[in-house]
Amino acid sequence: MSTLRFHALKQIYNLKPVLIEEKVRRSEIFGANVFKESTMRQYLTKEAYDSVIDANVNGSKIDRVVADHISTGMKEWAISKGATHYTHWFQPLTGATAEKHDAFFETIGGGLAIEKFGGGQLVQQEPDASSFPNGGIRNTFEARGYTAWDPTSPAFIVGTTLCIPTVFVSYTGEALDFKTPLLRALQAVDSASVAVCKYFDKNVKRVNASLGWEQEYFLIDSGLAMSRPDIVLTGRTLLGHSPAKGQQLDDHYFGTIPNRALDYMRDLETECMLLGIPVKTRHNEVAPNQFELAPIYDEANLAVDHNSLLMDIMDRIAERHKLKVLFHEKPFAGVNGSGKHNNWSLTTNTGVNLLGPGKTPMSNLQFLTFFINTIKAVHDNEELLRAAIASAGNDHRLGANEAPPAIISVFIGEQLTKVLDELENVTDGKLSPEEKTDLKLNVVGKIPDVLLDNTDRNRTSPFAFTGNKFEFRAVGSQANCANPMTVLNAIVAKQLIDFKKQVDALIKKDDMKKDDAIFNVLREYIKKSRNILFEGNGYGEEWEKEAKKRGLSNNKTTPEALKVKKSDKTVKLYEDLKVMNRIETIARYEIEMDEYALRIQIEGRVLGDIARNHVVPTAVRYQNILIENVKGLKDIYGDDFKNLASEQMNLIEEISGHIESINSNVTKMTDERRTANKIEDIEEKADSYCHKVKPYFEKIRYNCDKLELLVDDELWPLTKYRELLFTY
Structure with missing residues (x-):
């Protein structure tokens, strides 16, 4: 059994239960870390509160002067809850969320410092957009992106960070996130x-x-x-x-x-x-x-x-x-x-x-x-x-x-x-x-x-x-x-x-x-x-x-x-x-096509690595054990060993067949992947990964899964389904 698999299973049996005790009613803590209406009434001026509500209900814009009042109240609330940082929390086209944390802390000279968070910092920030999917929307010299506060979704605190839900747009104004088109729809x-x-x-x-x-x-x-x-x-x-x-x-x-x-x-x-x-x-x-x-x-x-x-x-x-x-x-x-x-x-x-x-x-x-x-x-x-x-x-x-x-x-x-x-x-x-x-x-x-x-x-x-x-x-x-x-x-x-x-x-x-x-x-x-x-x-x-x-x-x-x-x-x-607009729509198409190709590419690389560096060597190791067993039987029984070792010999041959198929299909898959990687057109590349690379996945898997049933469980390097699905 592989070291990782052994220690993982051992850890489970030695786990101490994490007992979760609920001491208060859920209704009493609901929204405690959210800058919700009741909290805003406490920390905002009436003008600031009314402005946020009006933005929520009628979609009106919040004046920058009022935004300063809102940010002050939001900061005081967040600090009272133990927050030390703030972030514009957004949803780029990666499928995950994104955040860049900045501290409220700021020096003012003379060895002094204050906690500062103004309306400008609340309403807009400028994270670098160069490493987020953009589908060709931005040029290299226009890598800057902007996050802008969405007042219809309340701010919240995770750990010690005040999170402000925002939209994310490019330097030229096109949406680079999931939220912006949704709000428009x-x-x-x-x-x-x-x-x-x-x-x-x-x-x-x-x-x-x-x-x-x-x-x-x-x-x-x-x-x-x-x-x-x-x-x-x-x-x-x-x-x-x-x-x-x-x-x-x-x-x-x-x-x-x-x-x-x-x-x-x-x-x-x-x-x-x-x-x-x-x-x-x-x-x-x-x-x-x-x-x-x-x-x-x-x-x-x-x-x-x-x-x-x-x-x-x-x-x-x-x-x-x-x-x-x-x-x-x-x-x-x-x-x-x-x-x-x-x-x-x-x-x-x-x-x-x-x-x-x-x-x-x-x-x-x-x-x-x-x-x-x-x-x-x-x-x-x-x-x-x-x-x-x-x-x-x-x-x-x-x-x-x-x-x-x-x-x-x-x-x-x-x-x-x-x-x-x-x-x-x-x-x-x-x-x-x-x-x-x-x-x-x-x-x-x-x-x-x-x-x-x-x-x-x-x-x-x-x-x-x-x-x-x-x-x-x-x-x-x-x-x-x-x-x-x-x-x-x-x-x-x-x-x-x-x-x-x-x-x-x-x-x-x-x-x-x-x-x-x-x-x-x-x-x-x-x-x-x-x-x-x-x-x-x-x-x-x-x-x-x-x-x-x-x-x-x-x-x-x-x-x-x-x-x-x-x-x-x-x-x-x-x-x-x-x-x-047309640019945003086509960009999303290209981003999703590219993501598809990349995911199949990654899976192909991982599968090839596991098959050749984990499964095949383990199968060869077990095959060698069987070969030594057959040699031993021959040494003891001479020509009569064939009857006694027939099952072992059949197993050796069967394992060899699966190893040959795995190596052959991994080579073919790798060749197809290299061909696909050279394709410039993203649609053709995605099609190539879908119809020429991906079909090898099941072929390789079939032989690997057959070997899992043949190879000694003590040698098998990968945690098995019965352990993944039935170990609590």
């Missing part, structure tokens, strides 16, 4: 939704997109993780034979949470409470050592920040417990991977969920308007929605009979399908009084009762309506939620804008009443969106054939899926909504 869907809401309620002045994410993850011992070079460098296991017992008994799902994992969860949840992350649910997931946590819904921008912060905190807390968190979508073969379901809805300032049915026909007509427009938006932009969740890691899940397929479809349930069928049969033109009465009483009026019993969820659907929200189930577990949320809110905003234009045109041109116009437009949308609705098994081959007939895309790999991002349709969508 949220503004677009707010404006478009309010305009449509005016048909039903003149008091609606603001519509917020809400998000509730469900974070799946694996927990393994940190010592065992460090004994696996593939986990350390890629976040997943590139080889490893499935254990005799995996998830087939379904005994882990919703089972009793192991003590070590539970202690970790308690510690994590306490930290979340302090940071205002409203985590509520925790449970075992399907695969061994897989878990999930989920919060209460929040405004989408804040929810995205919370999820990004959560993943940082999860890693830090795991270190205390000598654990390693795996966010990769497929860290282990043979068991379920991890996703991050994004539950999305729209809520008005009057407290109405626009995707929830009401008690009156009018409120239900409003529900149907937003419900059908969302379906139409997904239908018209299904390829872009698929691209929003494309990544090298998520490719392992999509279409792999454990997660939603790569084909985007919408599940709404049998009852709501019947409602749409009824609406589709609405008379073209003005409705008679009898038709209106029948529609309102027998169709629209019964929606609350329909939804009451519509609890079935098709778990194979990537985009499902689940009662009062849509659940985008195809998002990867390590993804930044901002990417899919930017796309979803943008396409819904575009659709609502188009809807209002069509309704207004009917009212003006045909002198049609508002309800008649709405019904007529919705009826046409139902007809045009039928192909995206699917209630059956998304994993079946029949659905692939049917989806092709319907004209739906089936982009199974990231390079295929991402190409829609540079299309004229996508560029125009973002430009019209002012979410991103």
Whole structure:
């Protein structure tokens, strides 16, 4: 047994439990380390407080003089909580968060010093943007980037650092982060939704997109993780034979949470409470050592920040417990991977969920308007929605009979399908009084009762309506939620804008009443969106054939899926909504293509290293032991040794075959990788890595995994699946 593997297993059995005792109610500590409204009332002047609230509610700009007052109050609060530094906390296009810490400390001469933090330092900073992904946006002499305060997401303290959520833009003004396009998309869907809401309620002045994410993850011992070079460098296991017992008994799902994992969860949840992350649910997931946590819904921008912060905190807390968190979508073969379901809805300032049915026909007509427009938006932009969740890691899940397929479809349930069928049969033109009465009483009026019993969820659907929200189930577990949320809110905003234009045109041109116009437009949308609705098994081959007939895309790999991002349709969508300009859109396409190629490149290098420097030498060592055994039998038994050593000789030959295959395929993979590295065009390079380099992964893995079953366990250098998944 390898030294790393031995000491890692020994460490686990000698671990002392980390007992987490909760001494106060969570409600009492919730948001204690957040510069929230109640804290602002205490530390800010009325003018400064009102300015922040106005920026939150109405999107108004904060005057630089007022910013000085805000920064003073924020600094005093932070110092009172033990903070010594501050940072602009942002989300560059690396997929991780970024921060540069500066101390409040500043000298003033004469051997004296003060704590200083002004409005200028709060509102804007200039971190170097040269080493962040930019997709060709910046020139070498324009490496400077700017972070600017986002007052809609409250500042918070982690350790001794005041963290200020910010956007991140280039020297020339283009977005270099996930937050900036998201904020623009949220503004677009707010404006478009309010305009449509005016048909039903003149008091609606603001519509917020809400998000509730469900974070799946694996927990393994940190010592065992460090004994696996593939986990350390890629976040997943590139080889490893499935254990005799995996998830087939379904005994882990919703089972009793192991003590070590539970202690970790308690510690994590306490930290979340302090940071205002409203985590509520925790449970075992399907695969061994897989878990999930989920919060209460929040405004989408804040929810995205919370999820990004959560993943940082999860890693830090795991270190205390000598654990390693795996966010990769497929860290282990043979068991379920991890996703991050994004539950999305729209809520008005009057407290109405626009995707929830009401008690009156009018409120239900409003529900149907937003419900059908969302379906139409997904239908018209299904390829872009698929691209929003494309990544090298998520490719392992999509279409792999454990997660939603790569084909985007919408599940709404049998009852709501019947409602749409009824609406589709609405008379073209003005409705008679009898038709209106029948529609309102027998169709629209019964929606609350329909939804009451519509609890079935098709778990194979990537985009499902689940009662009062849509659940985008195809998002990867390590993804930044901002990417899919930017796309979803943008396409819904575009659709609502188009809807209002069509309704207004009917009212003006045909002198049609508002309800008649709405019904007529919705009826046409139902007809045009039928192909995206699917209630059956998304994993079946029949659905692939049917989806092709319907004209739906089936982009199974990231390079295929991402190409829609540079299309004229996508560029125009973002430009019209002012979410991103052409430069920003194309840059993101190039960044994501480049990231895909780099990830496959890294995995190829790691796999080649493990196969040749760990697996093959170990197999040769065991083979030599067998050869010595055969020689010994020959020395003792002479010519009769063949009968006694036949199994050993067969094993020697079998091992030789696997070694030869490994070396041959690693050489071929390396050659293909070198060829791919010479390709200048990023699209061609990503395609080459996808279709010429990556196919060797499974071939190499197959032979390595076969050797794992043949070689003496005491010699095998890598921690095995049974130890990674079943050692608590």
